Amino acid sequence: MFEQDDETVERVIQHLRRPMAMDPGLDARVMREIARVPSPKRRARLLLPLLAVAAVLATVLIVARPWSWNRSSKTDVQQFVLVAPQAASVALVGDFNDWDPARSPMQTAHGVWATVVRLAPGRYRYAFLVNGVEWRADPSAPAAKDDEFGTPSSVVTVGGRGS
Amino acid sequence: MILAALLLVTQAAAQDPRLERLDPDTRLAVVAVLDSARDVGLPVESIIQRALEGATKGASGARIVAAVRRLALDLGTARAALGNSASAPDLEAAVAALRAGATPEVLAHLRDVRRPPLTMALSVLADLVASGVPADSAAAAVLALAPKARDADLVEFRRAVERDIALGAPPGAATSVRLNAGALDAISNLGAPNGANNPPRRSRP
DSSP states (O other): OHHHHHHHHHHHHHHHHSOOOOOTTHHHHHHHHHHHSOOHHHHHHHHHHHHHHHHHHHHHHHHHOGGGTSSOSOOEEEEEEEEOTTOSOEEEEETTTTTOTTTOBOEEETTEEEEEEEEOSEEEEEEEEETTTEEEOOTTSOBOSOOOSSSOOEEEEEOSSOO | OHHHHHHHHHHHHHSOGGGGGSOHHHHHHHHHHHHHHHHTTOOOHHHHHHHHHHHHTTOOHHHHHHHHHHHHHHHHHHHHHHOTTOOHHHHHHHHHHHHHTOOHHHHHHHHHHSOSOOHHHHHHHHHHHHTTOOHHHHHHHHHHHTTTOOHHHHHHHHHHHHHHHHTTOOHHHHHHHHHHHHHHHHHHTTTSOTTTTOOOOOOOO
16 A cells, blocks of 8 residues: 555656646746736826826815805896996906906896896905906995905805705 | 825915915915914904905005905904804905994894894994994984894885985984884884885895
């Protein structure tokens, strides 16, 4: 029994020691696969741009605070009216349109100038620019008391609760 | 590379293209104010708007810079009174109230008696003073109404006082009479469904 086992082991050893025919393309295939696996340095090189993009996005979020761009999703339609029969043009300018007269030109009907603006909750300063040169406050709205630029302005407040 | 990207983003954020309407020196000074405000977490949109208002109105650079500096300081005072969680609209309205003569203590008291937003209450306070009501009377009236009144109620109160003043009533007296009338109204409405006597009104400035 013991001798038989020795023979068996010897046969196995002989079998294992036989020269083996290798696929000649194996080395090339293995090297190709290795080349495909990113090395730690290459992985870091790939990761760096991703980290940079993440840092830029995080900075944009922190600095620009896009969640505060829109003061609130709730907006209110406000109508602005100025009676100015002699005016050739009237523009509404204020905190809601970057004080840009081109953004909110008013329409007239028999000298009654009107426009409608959608506003988020907040307190806004505004004024009417008549004929491109004359500043007028809104006679139907509270006056802006702290006018630091020497021309009249008004204020409109849009509340966020039951207004 | 990351630092360079951060620097570029910060500069891009600081140099808002809208500020190109200012002359270079004024823009530089305004951007410095904006940077300082951002550094301490203050909202900057109202500061930008104040600079743009000055530019559109043809104010001098010195006047614009003085205005934005003052506004940034007042926003800081308002936040100290209302707390770090105060919203930008609340802070901007608080600045108007402070400039009207309300004290930081009044602002803090209002924060304690009324849940946010406080924008309308603070605005009504400022608007009453602009109508001629003494600052302490306006503050007392708003603080009395603040715990229960809706924004629309506060606006209606302001309009009523303004009407009385336009008809010749002394501003302080108009305020106290309207406040007492409101209290009587509230007492007579006890038991009515919430808001049943306050139908929605169309918005007007």
